[in-house]
Amino acid sequence: MKMKKYLFLLTAVFSILIMAGCDAFEDFTVNVPLTVAFTDSTYSTETFDNETYDLADNSVYQEYKEKIEDFEFLEARYNVKETLPDTITGTMTFTVNKNDSLGEEIFSQVFPNVKVYKGATDMLVLTQPQIQMFNAYLLNMYANAGTTKFYGEAVVSGLTDNGTLKKIVVELHLLLKAKGKL
Amino acid sequence: MRKFLITMLILTGPTMFSLRAGVDEVLSFVSEKNVEGYLKPFVTSLGVGLNSGMYHSAMVPEKLSYGFTLRSMLVLVPEDQKTFKPYTPVGYSSESTATVYGGDPGYIYGDQGYISYPGGFNVDLLALAFPQINLGWKGTELTAKFTPVLEIGESKEEFYFYTFALKHEVTRYFNNVPFNGAIQLGFGKIKFSDQLDFGNMAVNLIASKDFRLSTLYAGLSYQKTEVEANYSIVGDPENADPDLRLPKDVSLTIDGENGFGITAGAALRLGFFVLNADYTFNFQSVITAGMSFQF
Numbered sequence: 199m200k201m202k203k204y205l206f207l208l209t210a211v212f213s214i215l216i217m218a219g220c221d222a223f224e225d226f227t228v229n230v231p232l233t234v235a236f237t238d239s240t241y242s243t244e245t246f247d248n249e250t251y252d253l254a255d256n257s258v259y260q261e262y263k264e265k266i267e268d269f270e271f272l273e274a275r276y277n278v279k280e281t282l283p284d285t286i287t288g289t290m291t292f293t294v295n296k297n298d299s300l301g302e303e304i305f306s307q308v309f310p311n312v313k314v315y316k317g318a319t320d321m322l323v324l325t326q327p328q329i330q331m332f333n334a335y336l337l338n339m340y341a342n343a344g345t346t347k348f349y350g351e352a353v354v355s356g357l358t359d360n361g362t363l364k365k366i367v368v369e370l371h372l373l374l375k376a377k378g379k380l
Numbered sequence: 381m382r383k384f385l386i387t388m389l390i391l392t393g394p395t396m397f398s399l400r401a402g403v404d405e406v407l408s409f410v411s412e413k414n415v416e417g418y419l420k421p422f423v424t425s426l427g428v429g430l431n432s433g434m435y436h437s438a439m440v441p442e443k444l445s446y447g448f449t450l451r452s453m454l455v456l457v458p459e460d461q462k463t464f465k466p467y468t469p470v471g472y473s474s475e476s477t478a479t480v481y482g483g484d485p486g487y488i489y490g491d492q493g494y495i496s497y498p499g500g501f502n503v504d505l506l507a508l509a510f511p512q513i514n515l516g517w518k519g520t521e522l523t524a525k526f527t528p529v530l531e532i533g534e535s536k537e538e539f540y541f542y543t544f545a546l547k548h549e550v551t552r553y554f555n556n557v558p559f560n561g562a563i564q565l566g567f568g569k570i571k572f573s574d575q576l577d578f579g580n581m582a583v584n585l586i587a588s589k590d591f592r593l594s595t596l597y598a599g600l601s602y603q604k605t606e607v608e609a610n611y612s613i614v615g616d617p618e619n620a621d622p623d624l625r626l627p628k629d630v631s632l633t634i635d636g637e638n639g640f641g642i643t644a645g646a647a648l649r650l651g652f653f654v655l656n657a658d659y660t661f662n663f664q665s666v667i668t669a670g671m672s673f674q675f
Contacts, residue, residue, distance in 0.1 A: 227499030
């Protein structure tokens with residue numbers, strides 16, 4: 199009888215250890231990088247391009263979408279890939295909306311009077327309400343099966359009006375963090 | 381008793397398998413150059429886990445002896461094994477990121493955008509439990525931990541592990557030695573389907589001293605662990621890391637932190653019933669507790 203008690207107690211202890219071991223390897227965190235490329239040229243004083251990005255096309259998202267439970271915005275930067283002429287000066291503005299051009303604006307970031315050249319990069323600093331709105335939109339994809347699309351605009355304004363061709367290729371890089379259970 | 385043993389064996393398999401499953405899920409976006417740094421602490425854990433608790437005395441009786449032990453271990457993960465410096469492509473500078481035991485995923489920024497690394501599972505310690513049997517005769521003892529081949533999960537993936545260790549008491553050849561001394565050689569293997577195949581080898585030098593009801597014991601061990609890992613990279617043409625743009629099957633061998641460890645412990649003998657606990661100082665230290673039935 200005593201032996202049975204010992205065995206029962208040991209089974210309980212070992213089971214707890216085993217369950218602890220399992221739980222430790224269930225929760226995962228993964229970053230999801232997104233890249234949106236804008237290309238435009240103009241002979242006047244402003245370039246403009248817009249793109250729609252669907253998170254559903256992202257391979258990291260595809261891999262984990264069934265297991266993701268929470269999503270949050272981490273960081274965003276722009277990176278200029280190409281300009282014509284080599285350096286242009288203007289005011290660069292990035293805007294990201296929910297879903298499409300008519301969707302609610304998540305954030306808009308202005309870089310006034312910046313020198314734009316190949317390799318130029320800077321971080322987009324979002325306010326807390328903007329981050330919260332972004333996170334809420336991401337979470338809505340799961341909680342309410344919402345859309346996975348974003349609409350982005352890149353504008354460079356205030357360019358010198360000299361009648362020459364001005365061109366810019368710029369990428370907007372966003373980094374999201376996903377948490378889930380395997 | 382037999383039902384209990386079967387339960388133990390079946391429970392041990394899924395524990396180990398869940399570790400493997402967790403690790404395997406996050407490798408889809410880890411390049412071949414970084415998988416070693418990411419997984420190395422996990423390989424080390426299984427190495428020290430397999431080699432721990434293989435003895436609680438150097439003494440082996442002259443007559444036939446046998447026993448059964450329930451062994452549990454806590455593998456303690458040091459802070460410095462929760463991060464590693466990953467390989468980075470040209471144009472990026474390397475910053476520490478999480479190993480499999482670390483926290484949030486790391487990332488770096490460069491010309492091609494963000495390169496991200498997988499997060500870890502926030503593991504401070506790893507709990508393992510194994511049943512163990514031993515058989516001794518004329519100063520030599522065989523100890524074994526093992527599971528039968530189990531098919532686990534919906535995909536019925538195959539899992540098994542075993543460790544065999546042969547211990548020989550060497551002080552039996554000398555007179556007037558005030559303690560018992562033994563050498564032990566151990567071999568272990570853990571197989572998770574075709575994806576992870578662990579191999580472990582250990583040499584233990586053991587000394588013990590018996591008192592009326594208790595035994596104090598200590599050991600110096602050398603262990604070597606490696607894993608043959610096979611996994612698939614999903615492939616993402618837009619990934620900033622060129623090594624992750626194409627789908628690829630990766631196959632490589634990863635060494636754990638191999639080297640020496642020191643063990644100190646005590647056992648309490650109450651007839652055929654023995655309780656023991658010890659601490660092993662190693663790359664990952666291990667606290668072991670066991671309850672044995674020795675005949």
